[in-house]
Amino acid sequence: MSVEIPTLKQLEYFVCIAELKTFRGAAERLGVSQPTLSSQMYVLEQCLDVILLERSRKGAVLTPAGRDLLVNAREVLESMGGLINQAGMIRNGPGGTFRIGVSPTVGPYLLPHILPELHREYAALKLYVREEMPKTLELDLLEGRLDLVLIPLPFSGSKFTTDILFSEPLQLVLPKEHKLSTLSVIKTSHIRNQNILTLEERYSHYQQIQKTCEELGANILRDYEGTSLDALRQMIGMGMGMAFLPALYIHSEIHSPESLVVAKVQKLKLSRTHVLAWRTNSPNRGYYRELARTIRRLVKKNLNKVPLDFLSEV
Numbered sequence: 001m002s003v004e005i006p007t008l009k010q011l012e013y014f015v016c017i018a019e020l021k022t023f024r025g026a027a028e029r030l031g032v033s034q035p036t037l038s039s040q041m042y043v044l045e046q047c048l049d050v051i052l053l054e055r056s057r058k059g060a061v062l063t064p065a066g067r068d069l070l071v072n073a074r075e076v077l078e079s080m081g082g083l084i085n086q087a088g089m090i091r092n093g094p095g096g097t098f099r100i101g102v103s104p105t106v107g108p109y110l111l112p113h114i115l116p117e118l119h120r121e122y123a124a125l126k127l128y129v130r131e132e133m134p135k136t137l138e139l140d141l142l143e144g145r146l147d148l149v150l151i152p153l154p155f156s157g158s159k160f161t162t163d164i165l166f167s168e169p170l171q172l173v174l175p176k177e178h179k180l181s182t183l184s185v186i187k188t189s190h191i192r193n194q195n196i197l198t199l200e201e202r203y204s205h206y207q208q209i210q211k212t213c214e215e216l217g218a219n220i221l222r223d224y225e226g227t228s229l230d231a232l233r234q235m236i237g238m239g240m241g242m243a244f245l246p247a248l249y250i251h252s253e254i255h256s257p258e259s260l261v262v263a264k265v266q267k268l269k270l271s272r273t274h275v276l277a278w279r280t281n282s283p284n285r286g287y288y289r290e291l292a293r294t295i296r297r298l299v300k301k302n303l304n305k306v307p308l309d310f311l312s313e314v
Helices: 008-020 023-030 034-048 064-092 107-113 115-121 134-142 204-216 229-237 247-253 285-302
Strands: 053-056 059-062 095-102 124-131 148-152 160-175 243-246 260-263 271-279
Touching: 008 023, 008 034, 008 059, 008 064, 023 034, 059 064, 095 107, 095 134, 107 115, 107 124, 107 247, 107 285, 115 124, 115 285, 134 148, 134 271, 148 285, 160 229, 160 247, 160 285, 204 243, 204 271, 229 243, 229 247, 229 260, 243 247, 271 285
Parallel strands: 095 124, 095 148
Antiparallel strands: 053 059, 148 271, 160 243, 160 260, 160 271
């Protein structure tokens, strides 16, 4: 007796309903009618001989079996996508369509320097970019809504592979009228009791600055946490404090004759390390390694005036 095999379309429908938790929303995203969607889900459940979804007027909820099989369904769809991309690379050279996530504190100040040249080198490569908070990027990568993330460490897990791209210093930025701005050498002792502005706690940047302030005896201004690097820059300009900002942001956004000073603190090395990460079992992992190498090369070439450290070359 032959066993009916679920189709890729049915698995795609299942994953979409699981993500949106509603047949109506899934039907709109997929461009099909609700009756078509419902009938295909019924056929899928008959094929697998399990109930995947609990239906109600409020929407659709995964059953325990549905939760278990959702991971497999995503892996099947990803493997098929990998097969199609691999065939395209064999036929046309490196390329394909990938969804990449980046942190708001990285993307706007890095991607403009690498994406145009990536497109020129790999005409068949298409990257759909999404900016999100690090925790959201991690979840989206895990659940297959993203193929890659370009993100600062810490970022790890048994289901992810990371390739180090470069390390970026965090530099002290203070208003020109601040008494420390006139010093030829700023020592760590000068930072004691100073007011330090930082991003909100949901940014990985926050934990690093918090630890540094505790070690140096500086004060984090909890009532004035920034929602973006631009917000921090504006608060520094108003004399509310100083901040340690990423070198890429400084290179992109802080120019003379702005009323800000970028300074080095003697014997203080603050930096963040950026990685390209993907799911360890991704069928495109070989290509992602190549992409990481290309990104490193383009960053080194196009951002040579920024004091970056290419750790992977050590």
